[in-house]
Amino acid sequence: MGFPTLNRRRRSEGFTLIELMVAVVIVGILAAVAYPAFTSFLQRGRRADAAAALSAVVQAQERYRSNRGQYASDLDDLKIAASSKLGDFYGLKLSPAGAADYASGYQVTATVKEAGRQRSDVDCWTLSARFADGDLSYQATDKAGKDTKAQCWSH
Numbered sequence: 001m002g003f004p005t006l007n008r009r010r011r012s013e014g015f016t017l018i019e020l021m022v023a024v025v026i027v028g029i030l031a032a033v034a035y036p037a038f039t040s041f042l043q044r045g046r047r048a049d050a051a052a053a054l055s056a057v058v059q060a061q062e063r064y065r066s067n068r069g070q071y072a073s074d075l076d077d078l079k080i081a082a083s084s085k086l087g088d089f090y091g092l093k094l095s096p097a098g099a100a101d102y103a104s105g106y107q108v109t110a111t112v113k114e115a116g117r118q119r120s121d122v123d124c125w126t127l128s129a130r131f132a133d134g135d136l137s138y139q140a141t142d143k144a145g146k147d148t149k150a151q152c153w154s155h
Contacts, residue, residue: 050110053082089118097132105132124152
């Protein structure tokens with residue numbers, strides 16, 4: 001028979017403060033790396049939504065012209081929900097290409113809304129599809145107005 005021990009230490013369970021702080025630092029570092037990548041991913045996704053909205057307007061304009069002989073001068077005339085998907089990220093604008101009328105062409109532009117959550121996308125501030133004289137072209141500019149077509153329309 002052994003002697004009873006009076007000062008028997010219980011084994012402690014759980015985390016020490018140092019272990020907890022190391023875990024918090026690791027999570028913080030991972031978040032600092034992941035957050036910019038995540039926001040960039042969201043930005044590119046919203047940009048793709050704007051490009052899709054422009055394509056929807058181009059298709060709707062062709063349907064409109066086949067029935068009426070000229071292109072629509074108002075987005076509401078096209079009866080599409082292209083701008084509803086853009087929310088507070090982009091605004092769509094329709095304008096004539098060249099002449100003051102829409103008989104020979106049009107330009108539809110998606111511009112980042114200043115107060116929207118896409119405002120940090122300064123590289124692709126405007127995306128445009130222009131149809132003039134039978135030719136469809138795409139343009140893009142950054143917030144300063146510099147041509148960024150190669151960067152913004154590379155799919």
